[in-house]
Amino acid sequence: MNRFWAGGPEQSIRSVDAPAGALEVVHAFDSGPMPTGVSVSRTGRIFVNFPKWGDEVEATVVEIVDGVPRAFPDERWNSPSGDADKTAFVSVQSIVVDPDDRLWVLDTGSPMFQPTQYGGPKLVGIDLTTNEVFQSIVFDEDVALPTTYLNDVRFDLGRGEAGVAYITDSADQGENGIIVVDLASGEAWRRLRDHPTTKAETRAEFVPIAEGRVFAERTPGEESKPVTMGADGIAISSDGSRLWYCPLASRRWYSVATDALVDHSIDDDAVAQTVRDEGDKGGGADGLETDDAGRIYATSYEHNAIVRRGVDGTIETLVHDERMLWPDTMSVAADGHLYVTCNQLHRQAKYQGGEDLRSYPYYLFRVAIDAGPVRLRR
Numbered sequence: 042m043n044r045f046w047a048g049g050p051e052q053s054i055r056s057v058d059a060p061a062g063a064l065e066v067v068h069a070f071d072s073g074p075m076p077t078g079v080s081v082s083r084t085g086r087i088f089v090n091f092p093k094w095g096d097e098v099e100a101t102v103v104e105i106v107d108g109v110p111r112a113f114p115d116e117r118w119n120s121p122s123g124d125a126d127k128t129a130f131v132s133v134q135s136i137v138v139d140p141d142d143r144l145w146v147l148d149t150g151s152p153m154f155q156p157t158q159y160g161g162p163k164l165v166g167i168d169l170t171t172n173e174v175f176q177s178i179v180f181d182e183d184v185a186l187p188t189t190y191l192n193d194v195r196f197d198l199g200r201g202e203a204g205v206a207y208i209t210d211s212a213d214q215g216e217n218g219i220i221v222v223d224l225a226s227g228e229a230w231r232r233l234r235d236h237p238t239t240k241a242e243t244r245a246e247f248v249p250i251a252e253g254r255v256f257a258e259r260t261p262g263e264e265s266k267p268v269t270m271g272a273d274g275i276a277i278s279s280d281g282s283r284l285w286y287c288p289l290a291s292r293r294w295y296s297v298a299t300d301a302l303v304d305h306s307i308d309d310d311a312v313a314q315t316v317r318d319e320g321d322k323g324g325g326a327d328g329l330e331t332d333d334a335g336r337i338y339a340t341s342y343e344h345n346a347i348v349r350r351g352v353d354g355t356i357e358t359l360v361h362d363e364r365m366l367w368p369d370t371m372s373v374a375a376d377g378h379l380y381v382t383c384n385q386l387h388r389q390a391k392y393q394g395g396e397d398l399r400s401y402p403y404y405l406f407r408v409a410i411d412a413g414p415v416r417l418r419r
Contacts, residue, residue, distance in 0.1 A: 061346075062360030062408055067380065068105055069402035074098045075384040076403055078135040078193075081374035082169055083142045088113060089382065089405065093132040093152035094389070101133040102146055105405075113144075114172045124150060125160035127179050132161075135370065139196040139204075140416035144169055147208065149191045154213070156187040164194065164206060164222060178227045180220075188215020190270075193328070193370070195277040195284070197299065198418040201225055205303055207284050209272040213241075217271030219286065221302050232302050232312050239272040241290035249290055249325045250343050251367065251387035256325070259394040274329035276337060281417045285319065285337060287326050294322045294329070294339065323348050323356055327386070330371040330379065332412035338379060340368035347371070347381060347408070360408045373414040378407040 067087070070076060074096035076089045087105045091098050100112035100119040112119045121129035132152040137145050143166055150161020162185035166176040185191065192211040198204030203225035210218050210231075217239040222229040233239050241247075244267040249256040257265040270289040277284055277299070284302060287294040298315035301307060324341035331337050337350045338359065346361040347368060359379070367386040373379050382405055388398040 058363065060360075060362045061358055062362070064360050064362045064364070065378075065407050066404060067407050068108065068405040070110075070404070071402045073110070075386065075399070076369075076382045076405065077384060078133070078137075078147075078370045079380050079382050079405060080136050080138040080144065080372045081376070081380055082138050082144070083375045085374075085376060086169065087380075087405075088136050088138070088144055090133040090136045090146070092134050092149065095153065098132075101130045102136060114167055114174065118174070124152065124155065125158040127160040127163065127177070130165070134191060135193045137194050137196065137372075138169075139166075140198050140414075140418040142169055143167060143175070145194060145196070145206070147191050147194045149189075150185065151190055154190060157185050157189055159185075161185075162189060162191055164208070166224075176224070176227075178222060178224075178229070180229055184220060184229045184231060186210075186212070186215060188212045191220070192273050193275045195275050196224075196417070197277060197281045198224075199281060200299075200303060200417075204418070207275060207277065207299075207302065209275045209286055210239075211270045211273045211289060213268070213270045217288070219272065219275075219284070219297070219302060230305075232309060233272075233297065233316070234309055236309075236313055236316065238293075238295040238316055238318070239286070239288065241267070241269045241271050241288045242293075243267070247291055247325075251325075256342075256387050256392060258391055260391075261395045274326050274339065276329035276331045277415060277417065278337075279331055279333055279335045279415050281415075283317075285329055285331070287322070287329060287339070289327060290325065292321050292324060294319045294326070320354075322350070327368065328370045328381070330373055331415050332373050332379075332410060333415055334412040336410075336412065338371055338373075340371060340381065342367050342387065347379070349410075359410070362406075364404060365406070373410065373412065374407075375413055377409060377411055377413065379410045380405065380407045 103110035206222040208220040273289040324343035326339040
C-alpha cells in the first residue's frame with residue numbers, strides 16, 4: 042500500500058485509500074443474486090430484496106433468519122404468474138419498515154427494466170406481527186407509466202387519515218419524477234414530472250466514476266453510453282417538511298416541500314417553486330437516508346463510502362472501505378446503526394463491455410451512528 046510521508050515515518054499520514062469508520066459485516070451473500078434494498082424492524086428483523094436484473098432470483102423479498110435468506114412473507118408471494126400479477130411480487134427494488142413497524146414492498150413490475158404492465162407496479166404492506174399482507178396498492182397506468190421504474194420509498198404516517206408515501210421514478214428512458222400515495226384511499230399522483238432536478242445530468246455536466254473507471258453502459262464494438270437513470274435516492278427530513286432526492290447520475294441533491302407535494306389545489310409549476318438545490322454531496326449516490334438527529338446520509342459509489350450532512354450543512358465521511366463496492370440502499374435501525382447493501386452493480390456485464398466482473402460475496406454492512414430512524418406518525 043502506498044503511503045504519503047510528511048517529515049519522516051514518525052509523522053506518517055494515513056493512506057487515502059485506508060479504511061475510515063467502523064464497518065461491521067452483518068451478512069455476506071456468498072451465492073445467489075445481487076441485493077439492493079434493506080430494512081430493519083424495531084425488534085431487529087432484517088429484510089432484503091433482490092430485483093430481477095438477470096440473476097436467477099428464487100425469492101425477490103427475503104428475511105434473513107439465523108443467517109439464511111428465507112422467502113418473505115412466503116413462497117407464494119414470491120412466485121408471480123407473470124409481469125402483471127397483482128397478487129405476487131414481480132421484481133422488487135426496495136423494502137422499507139414504516140414508523141408503525143410494518144414492512145412495505147415496492148414492486149417495480151419491471152424485470153430486466155422491461156415496460157410495465159398494469160398489475161405489476163405496486164406498493165404492498167405487510168403486518169410484521171402476523172406476517173400477512175394487509176394492503177396492496179396497484180398503481181394506475183397514468184401513475185406507473187410503461188417506462189416507470191419505481192426505485193425507493195419513504196413514509197409520513199402523520200399526514201391525512203393513514204399517511205402518505207413518496208416514491209422516486211428513476212426511469213432511464215422515460216419521464217422521471219416523484220409519486221405521492223395516499224395510504225388511506227390508495228390514490229396516487231405524479232409530481233415534478235420530468236423536472237430538471239429529477240433527470241440524469243448529461244455527460245458534459247457529470248462523468249461518474251466507479252473503481253477508477255467511467256461508469257457507463259458499454260456494448261462490445263459500440264461507443265459507450267452515459268447512464269441516464271434519474272430520481273433514485275430519497276429521504277424525508279426529520280420534521281417531515283422536506284423530501285430529499287437525487288438522480289443516480291449526479292453529484293447534487295435536492296429537496297422539495299412535502300406540503301406542496303400533497304396539495305391537490307396547486308399545479309406542478311407551483312410545486313417546482315419549492316425545490317431547493319442542496320448543493321454538491323461529494324459524489325454520485327444511489328441511496329439517501331435520514332436519522333432522528335436531523336442528519337442526512339448519501340452513499341457514494343464513486344468513493345466506496347457513505348457521507349453524512351450535519352444539521353449545519355457540513356459534510357463528512359462516515360465510513361469508507363474498499364469492500365463497499367457500490368453501496369446501494371441504506372436503512373437506519375432502532376439499534377442505533379445504519380445498514381447498507383453493497384452489490385457491485387457497476388461490475389455487471391452491461392457496464393463492462395459484456396463481461397460480468399462481479400465476484401462473491403456481496404455484503405450487508407452496518408455502522409454505528411448514535412441515532413435512530415425518522416418516525417413520522419400521529
